[in-house]
Each structure stands twice: as C-alpha cells, then as structure tokens.
Amino acid sequence: METTITLEVQRYLPEKDTEPYFQEYKVPLRKKWVVLDALNYIKDNIDGTLSYRWSCRMGVCGSCGMMVNDKPVLTCATFLEECLPGPIRVAPLSYFDVIRDLVVNTDGFMDKLKRVKPWLITDQVKPVPEGEYRQTPEQKAEYDQYSMCINCMLCYAACPVAGLEPEFVGPAAIALAQRYNYDSRDEGRKQRNEELLGEGGIYSCTLVGECSEVCPKAVDPAGAIQRYKVSGAAEWWKSVVVPWGDT
Amino acid sequence: MANKKNNDPFWWTLFGAGGTISAFFIPIHVALIGIAIPLGWFAMPDYEGLVELARHPLSRIYLFALISLSLFHWAHRFRFTLYDGLQLKHLEQYIVVFCYGSAIVGTVIGLIFVLSI
Amino acid sequence: MAKTDDINTSTNPRYQRYRPERYSPRMSIFWWVHKKPFVKFIVRELTSLFVAAYAVLLIFQVRALSQGAEAWEALVAWFSTPFSIGLHVIIFLFVVFHAITWFNLAPTAMVLRIGKKRIPGGVIITINFLMWIALSLAIATLILAR
Structure with missing residues (x-):
C-alpha cells in the first residue's frame, strides 16, 4: 500500500x-x-x-x-x-x-502596486530616432535584485504591519518602487516619494524583517525599504535646510 | 490618492541616530557605573575627577546627545510598539504627543543639567 | 393608472445580486506570541523602554554631578543597593540585545562601496561590532582613569 x-x-x-x-x-x-x-x-x-x-x-x-x-x-x-x-x-x-x-482578494495589493508607479518615468521622452536608453551592466546591477519580484504577495502575508494597517503600501510595492528609483533611465523618484514618504508609506515599516525571510526570489524588500528610509530622510533634511533647492 | 505629508522622516532620523549612539555607548555605561563598580570590581573615580571630565565641552556634547537621542529613539520606537503591539493606532494623536513630548521634556531637563555641571 | 411598482412584480423581482461575503480575518492582539521571529521583534522593540530608562538614569547622574560631591556620593551609595544592581543587570541585558540586533540590521540600511564594489553585509556587521568594543574600551578608560 x-x-x-x-x-x-x-x-x-x-x-x-x-x-x-x-x-x-x-x-x-x-x-x-x-x-x-x-x-x-x-x-x-x-x-x-x-x-x-x-x-x-x-x-x-x-x-x-x-x-x-x-x-x-x-x-x-x-x-x-x-x-x-x-x-x-x-x-x-x-x-x-x-x-x-x-x-x-488581491484588489488592495493591485491598487498599492499602481500607487508606486512601477514603470519608467522620464521628464521628456526621447524621440525614437535618437536611439535607445543605454545602460551599463553596473547600472543594471543597481536595481536587478528588486526586478526579480513575481508579485506573489508572500511578503504581505509575512508582514504584521501590512496586516494591521491596510493603508501601508507594503514590502513588494516599495521594493518595486526602488526597482525604478535605482534605474539610471528613470526620473520618477519625486513622484514616488509623494506616495511613499507620507502616511502609510515607508516610515510605517518597523523592520520586522520577515518579508525578506519569506521572499522566494531573494528580493529583500526589507532592505529596499530601509534604504528608502535613509534616502527619504536625507531628502527631507535637504528640503528643510535648502528649501529653495530642487528636491 | 496622494498621501498626507508628515514629519516621519525627521523623527526617523532622530530614532536612527539615537539607536546608533545608544547601541554603541549605553551598554558600557550600564556595565561600568551600574554593575562593575557597585560590585567592587573597579573603584569609583572620585567626584572631582568626574566633574572635571564632564565639564569638558566634548563631554557635555556627548552626554547631551546620549540623553536626548536615546529618548527620541525610545519615543519613535515605542510609538510604533503601541500601534502594532497593542493595536492602538486609533489613539495616534495622544501617543504622538506623549512619546515625542516626553522626549522633548527629557531633552530640555538634560540640557539644563548638562550645562550646569 | 397603477404605479409600475405595484404591477408585474414577478417580472420586476426584488433580488440580491450574487455577492458572497468575504471572510476578513481579524488580527488578534496577541499576534506576536505565536511565532519566534515576532517574539524576537517585540522584545527588540521593547528594548527602547530600557534605553529610555537609562537615559533618565543618566539625567540623574548629570544632575548629581552638577549639585556637588554630597549629591554624587548619595547617588553612588544608591547604585550599590541590590535594587539598583538588579535594575542595572536587567537594563544591561536589554540594551545589549538592542545593540546586537541594531548592528546586525545595519547592512540593510547602509550600502557602502569601495570603488564600484559593494561591501558585503557581513563586513559591515563586523566593523560595527569592532567599533562597539573599541568605543566601550575608550569610554571605560576615560572614566576609570579619573
């Protein structure tokens, strides 16, 4: 038997x-x-x-x-x-x-994905005859890891903050935002900051760290969020010290 | 769905700075002043020497930073512990005032004493 | 004339669209007790209470120093009580746990490079721990040399 x-x-x-x-x-x-x-x-x-x-x-x-x-x-x-x-x-x-x-029900997650604008944003689109947007292997390596996400939502099921606060954008969406923020061809960081530096954004994360533990693709969303917190804080201080500056 | 702006980047900076400085320096203070010396493993330096050490401008900055940033580290972390651990997010306003308010009060008291050594 | 509502109710039936209820699990207030990583997380977060407690004790030390030799001796005498020593042992355990978890998580926020190469996380952690030892020795020497 x-x-x-x-x-x-x-x-x-x-x-x-x-x-x-x-x-x-x-x-x-x-x-x-x-x-x-x-x-x-x-x-x-x-x-x-x-x-x-x-x-x-x-x-x-x-x-x-x-x-x-x-x-x-x-x-x-x-x-x-x-x-x-x-x-x-x-x-x-x-x-x-x-x-x-x-x-x-994945509706909430789908909305969060859209909110972080996970696509290449450029201030001015280059006319086609001028050729492609070129990138060195080093530049590609900057965001490669974050591009491995398959949207399986395991990280959301591992994140108590996502469970407690439905507003929290959550691990995968923030990692995906970083995938484009770190892309040398992208100029959309400011727009993503609008969504991610405020309520329900990166600072809601308390670094439980389980998102990175369960990720089947080694994306390390926890690291993506931490790095965003650091750069977000730097940009915040810059905007206070140099209010007339660009960012 | 634009998000409400907040001052979290500011508080998070203080949290991070406080977490770092307290991780590096508080354990040795606790071990030395609070455990090793009272247990007689080392002799407590005499008062005159300690005051002289504490009066150095760098010591004053160090003591003030250690006190103030540690308090802000607590304020920020504990705020989220109350949100997540006890699910008290709906009391947000009171928690924010209590946590950061206590840290600000502690900072002012600390500053007064550090300057009056 | 009869109102439309009153006639032909059979062709204008009141029906409910098939919209089944979703089950929304509620998170227990004790969500953090069942899984080891969550327990560790909550303990890590609660270390902040002990960091703050020691900040308050530091304020008392600075106050005693500023008030003169007598106040300082009184505080030193209190430090020798079993209650104070017990309290400091507990604070010590928590702040050491804070330090260890803090340094272990440092590489998640810090991306350091030498030239184009990213420094591995393990190296950043090791540097943090070595710095911790060096700074602790420096502070201990400064205080004990008095």
Whole structure:
C-alpha cells in the first residue's frame, strides 16, 4: 500500500459558511510531489469543490502562494517531504480577505502596486530616432535584485504591519518602487516619494524583517525599504535646510 | 490618492541616530557605573575627577546627545510598539504627543543639567 | 393608472445580486506570541523602554554631578543597593540585545562601496561590532582613569 499524508485544508464557502474551517484529506505521499500537486490530486480525485489559484507550477507566476504550516510559501516549491510527518496545514495567505477556500482578494495589493508607479518615468521622452536608453551592466546591477519580484504577495502575508494597517503600501510595492528609483533611465523618484514618504508609506515599516525571510526570489524588500528610509530622510533634511533647492 | 505629508522622516532620523549612539555607548555605561563598580570590581573615580571630565565641552556634547537621542529613539520606537503591539493606532494623536513630548521634556531637563555641571 | 411598482412584480423581482461575503480575518492582539521571529521583534522593540530608562538614569547622574560631591556620593551609595544592581543587570541585558540586533540590521540600511564594489553585509556587521568594543574600551578608560 502506498503511504499517505494528511492535508488539513482551510475551507470557506461563502454561500454557506460564515467562518472558515479545516477539512482533512489523505493524499498519496509521493517523492517529488509538492503541496500544489497534493491540492491538484484532491481537486481531481477527492473533492472538486476545492478552490485555489495556481498557474505555472514552476515558481514564476506567483499565484500559488499559501500558508503551509503557518508559513507563507509558494505551494509549487514546497515539497511534501519537507513537511513530514504531517498533517500539513494549508490556509490562504494571512491578512488577506478570503473570497473562497484558499483564494484571497488581491484588489488592495493591485491598487498599492499602481500607487508606486512601477514603470519608467522620464521628464521628456526621447524621440525614437535618437536611439535607445543605454545602460551599463553596473547600472543594471543597481536595481536587478528588486526586478526579480513575481508579485506573489508572500511578503504581505509575512508582514504584521501590512496586516494591521491596510493603508501601508507594503514590502513588494516599495521594493518595486526602488526597482525604478535605482534605474539610471528613470526620473520618477519625486513622484514616488509623494506616495511613499507620507502616511502609510515607508516610515510605517518597523523592520520586522520577515518579508525578506519569506521572499522566494531573494528580493529583500526589507532592505529596499530601509534604504528608502535613509534616502527619504536625507531628502527631507535637504528640503528643510535648502528649501529653495530642487528636491 | 496622494498621501498626507508628515514629519516621519525627521523623527526617523532622530530614532536612527539615537539607536546608533545608544547601541554603541549605553551598554558600557550600564556595565561600568551600574554593575562593575557597585560590585567592587573597579573603584569609583572620585567626584572631582568626574566633574572635571564632564565639564569638558566634548563631554557635555556627548552626554547631551546620549540623553536626548536615546529618548527620541525610545519615543519613535515605542510609538510604533503601541500601534502594532497593542493595536492602538486609533489613539495616534495622544501617543504622538506623549512619546515625542516626553522626549522633548527629557531633552530640555538634560540640557539644563548638562550645562550646569 | 397603477404605479409600475405595484404591477408585474414577478417580472420586476426584488433580488440580491450574487455577492458572497468575504471572510476578513481579524488580527488578534496577541499576534506576536505565536511565532519566534515576532517574539524576537517585540522584545527588540521593547528594548527602547530600557534605553529610555537609562537615559533618565543618566539625567540623574548629570544632575548629581552638577549639585556637588554630597549629591554624587548619595547617588553612588544608591547604585550599590541590590535594587539598583538588579535594575542595572536587567537594563544591561536589554540594551545589549538592542545593540546586537541594531548592528546586525545595519547592512540593510547602509550600502557602502569601495570603488564600484559593494561591501558585503557581513563586513559591515563586523566593523560595527569592532567599533562597539573599541568605543566601550575608550569610554571605560576615560572614566576609570579619573
């Protein structure tokens, strides 16, 4: 007989439940199976009503993030064998509203992403005949790390400040702001400061540091936020000491 | 969705400066004046010598900075501890006045004594 | 003529759009007790209380120095009481925890470079700890040499 492992999956069916509850499923314990494989096995063979998000199953799309044994992880990158002997608790990402079962509402996060203007902003767009915006490898290295973010929201599920203060822009969005702030082709820093130096911005962060611990792409949002605090403070003092200055 | 401006960069600077200076210097003060000397591991220097040392302009600056910045370090950090740890964000105004107000009062008292040595 | 509302209610039914309730988990006030990193975080944040406590004790020391030999001796006598020593031991443990966590986090905020190369975080941490030792020795020497 094949060995099995028990999954305790958080269920919430809004049309009949007011509170979520855990449901147990026994799945085959197979080598090289990740938690997502187990969920797919449940969906295909045991209980078709289970809802969850997934797409690429290779750590790129960032849609299968869930709490596994109370830790925010990509379920496509968490092996069943790492969770022995079980049972494995699978729950939706912490601090998010739950739409159904393991599916969370991402609207708030999407708005936050937009707020930090994560795209190249230039004062004047160069006419096409003048050629491309060139960049040295060193200049690219400045922001490379922050560009690895896959928007999986694990850092939000790890950040108690994001949980306590819905207004807080949060780790990934700030790291993404830095991805463009540190880009030599970008001139949008001032616009991003508007969003990030005030209420709910970088200074709401108390450096718990868990965002960087759970990040599957080693983006280090905590470092991005700390660096922003330093430069933001420097700009603030500059604006007080030299009020007629540019920034 | 423009954000309300605030003075957090200013308070954060004081928090950072206070965190650094207190991390470097407070442990040795506590260990020496508060533990090692009272336990008799070292002899307490006599009063005259200490006053002479404290009267040096650099000592005065040092003592004032250590007192004041440590208080502002506490004020800023404790403000957020109350927000996050006890979920008291709705009492923001009172917390801000209490934390930074106490640090300002402590700074003034510290300055008076540092100048009167 | 009858009002539109009164007739044909069956073709103008009052219905609720399918809009299921979302479940919004509330954060417990004790969110920080269940996970080790969060406990460490709260303890780290609470070290500020002990930093402030010692700032107040420093004010008392400066006051005693400014009031004359008698006031200073009285304070020194109080420092020798078991209560004071116990208090200082507790303060010491917390401020040392503050210092260690502070220096360990220093590289997150500081990006230092030599030429084009970024100094690794571990090096920045080591420099901080060495500076801590050097400055502590310097302060101790200054005070004890009196």
